[in-house]
Amino acid sequence: MIRDYNMKEYKKNAFRQSKHRGEIASRVRVPGGKIDSQSLMRVVEIAEKYGNGTINITSRQGFEIPHIRIEDRDKVNEELQLIIENTGVNQEEAGKGYPASGTRNVGACPGSDLCPFACYDTKEMAAKIDKMIYPNNHHVKIACTGCSNDCAHVRLNDFGIIGQTEPQYDPDRCIGCEQCVQYCSKRSVGALSVVNGKIIRDTNKCIGCGVCVNYCPTRAWTRSKEKYFRLELLGRTGKKNPRMAGDFLKWADEESILKMIKNTYEYLDKYLDMAAVEAKEHIGYIVDRTGVEEFLKYAMKDVELGPKCEMAGRIYWEGKRYDQTNELRKSMYRFSGREE
Ligand code: SF4
Ligand code: SF4
Ligand code: SF4
Structure with a gap:
């Protein structure tokens, strides 16, 4: 090199x-x-x-x-x-270019500016987050996606923000066509059923995707005024242990999520291994070192979750452990008939 x-x-x-x-x-x-x-x-x-x-x-x-x-x-x-x-990017001195590169560009799906399924304006949110965290050299990845279809692949980010809506049902407008039930079942999680001619939503099952709202011909389903977010935490790519982000919050409000992101930089200031700066120690690996409880102690500081918000008692991450096993490699050699 x-x-x-x-x-x-x-x-x-x-x-x-x-x-x-x-x-x-x-x-x-x-x-x-x-x-x-x-x-x-x-x-x-x-x-x-x-x-x-x-x-x-x-x-x-x-x-x-x-x-x-x-x-x-x-x-x-x-x-x-x-x-x-x-593009509204923060700068330290005009004419001198970008002052940092560690904190990555905040990604977003097209969101409500374009997509009929979007639960919020992802571009606006991405710009707001970028203003809050940039410039900074900590290696953090954030992405916003407008609904649970997750076109922005947010689960590969440290903070994956997924829009949610709480659908509102008006029985007076309902003509009983059952389109919402069918679409929720085919395109989403099957949270709707018909009981005595009325549509019932299983609130434990509903993921707030808004599909029922989009396919109701009479606007008997509408989106909630409040905007909600699902937060996926600490997904990552990388050579050692790539993994999908884990569910952390459901039905969270914007302010709480923004605060968590901001707080995370304080955690990184404290725990980043300066010897590993050149190797760009990823936040997920720092959390592996300190324990997730320590990370959450910082991230959740002064965060007041709304009454509807649900928080995971434990975060489950699934991923590859290339740093711990050579079983896969061995089996691949066997399959190809090569000797180790
Ligand atoms: S994630 Fe949802 S809102 Fe975003 S582009 Fe895909 S379908 Fe549309
Ligand atoms: S928001 Fe999505 S999951 Fe919930 S009832 Fe509507 S279609 Fe089903
Ligand atoms: S799609 Fe709309 S009108 Fe048809 S059953 Fe569902 S709520 Fe009623």
Whole structure:
């Protein structure tokens, strides 16, 4: 691997290391994946002027402009200014580019700006969270998805925020077509049934997906005024122990979730292993070290959950343990007929 001695500084400035000597890639932060056309044009201009005319769209909904010569970094930073301002990203000094890269771009599905199934404005929420946590070099991943369909794959994030609605039933508008029952059963969890001509919702089963609201022809089902969220905690990718996030809160309010995220940075300030900074110790592994109780002690500080909120007594994580077993590897060798 070719390493430039200034790489640490470039990384902090949101430039990415390249395998090509003398080159770096410019990371463009796009909270919620929402960018205006003027900024998008600027990304293209930078790629044409300083790169080789190609752009990578990242899995976290930002851009990377590769093949930039290291000596062009300052000029690229100046050109990034318009994008930084238009996307509302916090900055330390105008014209100097992005001040951090550790805390990742906050992702979002299209949300209520576009999708009829959305329970909230995911883009707005992503922008709000980004404003609250950026710049920061702690390695934290957050994503917002508008409903339990989870198009944003939030369970691979440290904080996965899933919109919920509590459907409201008006029997006077109901014509008994049972569409809601069928759709809830086919597309969701089957929480609806018909009793004496009325539709009954099993509140223990209902996940607040809003499918019944979308398919009711008479608006007998409507969305609750209050917005609710399911919070999935500490999912991760990675080589050692990738895993899906675990259920933590259901029917939570926005304020509680934002507070938890903010509090988490205090936990990281205290427990991040400075020797592991270069190795980008992931928050999930820090929680493995300290125990989840210690993490929650920080994360839940001054959080007042609403009366409807349910909290998991225990978080269950399922994932691969490549650091603990070689059984899978052995069986793969056996299957291929190779000797170890
Ligand atoms: S997660 Fe739900 S709201 Fe978001 S795009 Fe998918 S279906 Fe629409
Ligand atoms: S919100 Fe979803 S789970 Fe709940 S009753 Fe409606 S369709 Fe079923
Ligand atoms: S879809 Fe609407 S109108 Fe039809 S049974 Fe359900 S609540 Fe009643």
